[in-house]
Amino acid sequence: MRRVVWANSAKxxxxxxxxxxxxxxxxxxxxxxxxxxxxxNGLADFATGHPGRVAGTYEKPVAGLRxxxxxxxxxxEADLTTHRVIxxxxxxxxxxxxx
Numbered sequence: 001m002r003r004v005v006w007a008n009s010a011k012x013x014x015x016x017x018x019x020x021x022x023x024x025x026x027x028x029x030x031x032x033x034x035x036x037x038x039x040x041n042g043l044a045d046f047a048t049g050h051p052g053r054v055a056g057t058y059e060k061p062v063a064g065l066r067x068x069x070x071x072x073x074x075x076x077e078a079d080l081t082t083h084r085v086i087x088x089x090x091x092x093x094x095x096x097x098x099x
Contacts, residue, residue: 002044002073005081010040010069013085017067036062040069040082047073047080057083 006014014033021029039062043049049060052070060069062085070084 002047002078002080004041004044005079006040007081007083009084010082017085017087032065032067035065036067036069036085039063040071040085043069043071043080043082047071 014036017036018029018033021032039060043060047058047060049058049069049071051057052059054070057070057072060071061067062069066088068086068088069082070086071080071082073080
């Protein structure tokens with residue numbers, strides 16, 4: 001099984017999503033973050049994303065939400081780094097660029 005590493009940029013995205021969503025509905029914010037975490041951590045078993053719009057990355061849509069996880073596999077594919085959690089309305093090329 002791969003090790004999933006959440007980059008600081010992805011953690012920052014979590015905080016942004018949390019603060020934005022929680023201001024309207026704290027319960028929904030918890031559900032959204034749980035779904036994103038589950039999708040990202042699930043990549044350890046099955047890296048099922050498609051080639052990303054930024055070279056060297058992949059994109060995994062979060063089921064039922066308008067978010068995409070941008071990630072990259074390590075050289076030996078033992079590690080997977082999530083770089084960003086991007087809302088589908090954002091400019092993915094800029095937002096998905098690795099740290």
